[in-house]
Amino acid sequence: MREQLPLRYQRNYKTISLEDQAKLANSTVAIVGCGGLGGCIAEEFFRLGVGKLILVDGDHIEQSNLNRQLFSTEKNIGQPKVEAARDRLQVVNSSVQLKLIADWFNEDNAAVFFEGADLVCDALDSINRRISLERACNRIGLPLVYAGIAGWYGRIGVSYPGDFSVSRLFHEGEKGIEKTWGNPAFTPAILASLSVVEAVKILVGRDVSLRHSWLHVDLLEMEFERFQLN
């Protein structure tokens, strides 16, 4: 069985079976935001062998992105972020399809942007837009893996249509404490990985761990604590 997998996936076999790998290859994931979280999420999906990624971001690479954003380099300042993503991802795994949307997500364009998607990953840097993304996913009927980061800290969970977990956890406002604390490289990488883990479980049909609950991540104290949403 293992030998039926492309060589690059064979060592994952006990974790991601042939059947799971086929499910991933037939899946489409939309990632909204191509910065700290979005870059790492996209890279992991490419290495996992998802069928297609839809990347949504209207922004360009800036100097200030270099502290954490995987696709930003000293050589691509000014490039649209989704194009910087393409340049890296296409040499990581050429069998994954990529749809680039160099535009900003809003509730009106969501249905068109996410056409064909099986789930959406929130990698936005605005609390208001994260809440708006949940409303859009609710309307379209897509599961959403959400995450927010600031300094040493992060928060992550899964919201299915009707759950409205994001609007309960992220109260209206544009920014949180990241305004003061920034986002050093390790925080988006860890929260992105946790997001991808939950997303993979959804795609292969395993039980999701963070629905109706959320994980508080404290990297300063190395505390990972789960709270129920009831």
Place this chain on the structure above:
Amino acid sequence: MEVNVKLFATLREGRFKAEKTELQENSRVIDVVKKYDLPPEEVAICLVNGRDADNDHVLNDGDTLSIFPPVGGG
């Protein structure tokens, strides 16, 4: 009455992780926020015994109040 207050992330700076505090009967969540001088814009989630609660929620003896700041970046 006594309430167990737990602070998370940056709210611990210069304060504490967990502390039992004496409060007057019928104290609300907002009274704890004020007592510890927590900036209102840095109070995003309040849980009382693990359940969502707002500023006006009335606390009871033995409750555990957990408070988290907003974390919005990506």
